[in-house]
Amino acid sequence: MMMNNYLMLSAALFVIGAVGVLIRRNMIVVMMCIELMLNAANLSFITFANYRHDMTGHAFVFMVIAVAAAEAAVGLAVVLAMFRNRETVNVDEVNSMKG
Amino acid sequence: MEMAIFLVVGALSIGFSLAMILAPKPVTSAMSLVAVMFCLAVLFAMQSAHLIAILQILVYAGAIMVLFLFVIMLLNLREKEGAESHTKGYAQMFGGAMALAILVVVVGLTHMPASPAGLSSDRFGTTAEVGRLLFTKYILPFEITSVLLLAALVGAVALVKIRMR
Numbered sequence: 001m002m003m004n005n006y007l008m009l010s011a012a013l014f015v016i017g018a019v020g021v022l023i024r025r026n027m028i029v030v031m032m033c034i035e036l037m038l039n040a041a042n043l044s045f046i047t048f049a050n051y052r053h054d055m056t057g058h059a060f061v062f063m064v065i066a067v068a069a070a071e072a073a074v075g076l077a078v079v080l081a082m083f084r085n086r087e088t089v090n091v092d093e094v095n096s097m098k099g
Numbered sequence: 100m101e102m103a104i105f106l107v108v109g110a111l112s113i114g115f116s117l118a119m120i121l122a123p124k125p126v127t128s129a130m131s132l133v134a135v136m137f138c139l140a141v142l143f144a145m146q147s148a149h150l151i152a153i154l155q156i157l158v159y160a161g162a163i164m165v166l167f168l169f170v171i172m173l174l175n176l177r178e179k180e181g182a183e184s185h186t187k188g189y190a191q192m193f194g195g196a197m198a199l200a201i202l203v204v205v206v207g208l209t210h211m212p213a214s215p216a217g218l219s220s221d222r223f224g225t226t227a228e229v230g231r232l233l234f235t236k237y238i239l240p241f242e243i244t245s246v247l248l249l250a251a252l253v254g255a256v257a258l259v260k261i262r263m264r
Contacts, residue, residue: 020120050146066244070251077258
């Protein structure tokens with residue numbers, strides 16, 4: 001059954017992305033891991049769309065790609081502003097709002 | 100045949116995503132993520148999502164990753180002035196691999212049978228059909244997406260410009 005394989009691959013990619021968010025401290029790499037997780041979700045959408053023969057999943061992936069583009073633009077602007085102010089992209093060193 | 104392609108491309112995507120989270124340099128991570136995007140585009144094309152496969156390459160690998168690379172370039176320039184890259188061989192190998200991946204995708208798309216999974220009709224996932232869906236049933240989310248992109252544009256410019264005054 002091909003659908004199970006696609007879903008397992010999607011889960012594996014999502015877990016790798018989540019682990020990356022947890023173990024990496026460079027904010028740019030953390031954002032890349034978030035993009036990887038969005039892509040894993042897209043793979044699930046496409047798999048279910050193909051299985052159910054319903055193109056709603058394609059429309060959803062379209063929206064997810066648009067949101068990912070917006071997120072990357074704003075997030076990278078935040079990284080640039082952070083680097084300009086704090087001279088670092090390490091997420092552990094930016095903790096002034098931690099309380 | 101589908102299983103063989105799936106195994107190769109799936110293993111490649113897992114391997115490149117592991118390389119992404121384990122690579123010490125952000126540039127290596129970004130390039131590995133581009134490779135993962137290409138692998139996923141192949142998987143999308145195999146599930147007759149042709150438009151999404153092309154969008155994946157154009158928007159993700161083409162636009163978003165270039166944005167990431169630009170930011171890495173800007174930050175690295177300030178971090179270590181004049182740091183020489185000594186990974187020319189790696190870059191050439193990577194460029195060759197990417198060209199091969201594009202070739203595989205294009206050949207895969209042009210030689211795609213009408214229903215690779217045995218479930219799809221010939222119109223499923225084509226640009227016309229996805230476009231029809233987006234412009235009829237999902238017209239409101241589609242139009243709101245344009246507002247989202249405008250907000251992101253203004254927000255990004257405001258964030259970067261705010262210290263330049």
